[in-house]
Each structure stands twice: as structure tokens, then as C-alpha cells.
Amino acid sequence: MRYRTGTIVNKKHAYRYGFSPNANCPICPCTDSALHIFSGCQHTKMRNMIIKRHNMADMLIVQALQKRQCSANQIAYTDVDSADKLSEQGLDLRNTANKTLPSWLLPKLAAHALKASSRPDAILFLPSTVCSSRVTTRNSHFHQQLAKDKKLNPNQWEVHLIEFKLCEDTRPDPQLQKAKAQHSKLIANLNRQGYREVKLHVKLVGAMETMHLQRLYRQISGGPLSGLL
């Protein structure tokens, strides 16, 4: 509640009212603020807590995607903690790349460029609805097509990039714009590769709105695809 009402004591406030000579965070080099305390501090311990929270949210998103019949086996990539943590959570992602973008995703891109590319929290492959007549039940899972042909025909697939970000509860737009800028080059490369459609889905959750995580999970695991993505 104090976060919501903007009354959490921090150096930004102290500086504004003349109680501090600067607005610097006391434990890292950044400017202090309520949002900084909850999701931006660079101090090692704070950073680890923030990353842990982000990973937990990512895990929920991947779990929810796996519950959906149409997307259960279509997760091509995750950026979620270690493989051990994933299996601890009951996530079977043996065929899914984790932390490193798979080379088959962008075969036209040089290895060093792929390594330097931005990485969303998850990448989902769905058979293109435009050319659905060419997609049969047998080859509608990209894992199966990859195993058979060692490559995909990009023209038959939609790529959905999923990015999760914590944001200010009442001012989500800066984080949305940040996510779009972060992945703009990757999106351009995927389009250049020839994929039928490339979409970025940014899931924003207010830094204090932990209830939104449960809502997000319900939305992804049960709602229509258009509502999810």
C-alpha cells in the first residue's frame, strides 16, 4: 500500500525534500526510487532476489503454455533458470533450447551475431494458419519436423516471442517500449529469415501487483490464444 501511495521512504524523496545531498541508492550506483527498490537495484543480493522473482514468473508462463493443448509441444526456447530447476518444477523441456538461441532458428545469421542477439523469455512456434492446408497433424509440431528434416521451412511457421517485465503499476509504457526496442533487431532477423509471421508479446506485471501473476497464469493456460499472445 505504501508503494501504491508513493510513501515508501527512499533517497529520491529524501533528496526532493532536502534531507539528503543526493538521490543515489545507498547500496548501488543507481538513482533510488520505490520501483528501484522493488525491481531495479543492482546490488548483488538485491539483483539476485529480483532475478529469482523474474525466473519464478517465467516458470509460471512456461508452465501455463505447457498446459495448453495447442502450444504444449511448441516451445522452442526458454530463458528460464537452469535445466535442473525446470525439471524440479515438473517441466519436461528436454527438446527445448534453454539460455542459448538454437542455431536452426536463424541459420542465415553468423554464429557471433546469434550469440549477441537479444533473448526473449520464451519462443513459441505455431504452424502458420495461412498455409494450414500444408500443415498436417503429422508435421504440425516443429520438433518432429526438425527431427526429420534438421531444418524448418520458415514460410510455414509463426514465431511468437514472449517477454515478461515488471513495471510501475501505474506507468507500464516505458517497460513496454523497452521490450520492443530490446528485441527489434531479433524480430528484423526473424522476418529476414522468412518466417510467416513474427510477433512480440510483452507481458507486463506491476512491481507490487503479485496477484497479477496468478491472473497471468490463468489467462495463458485457459484463455483463447488471442488473449494469451
Ligand SMILES: [Zn+2]
Ligand atoms: Zn540500488
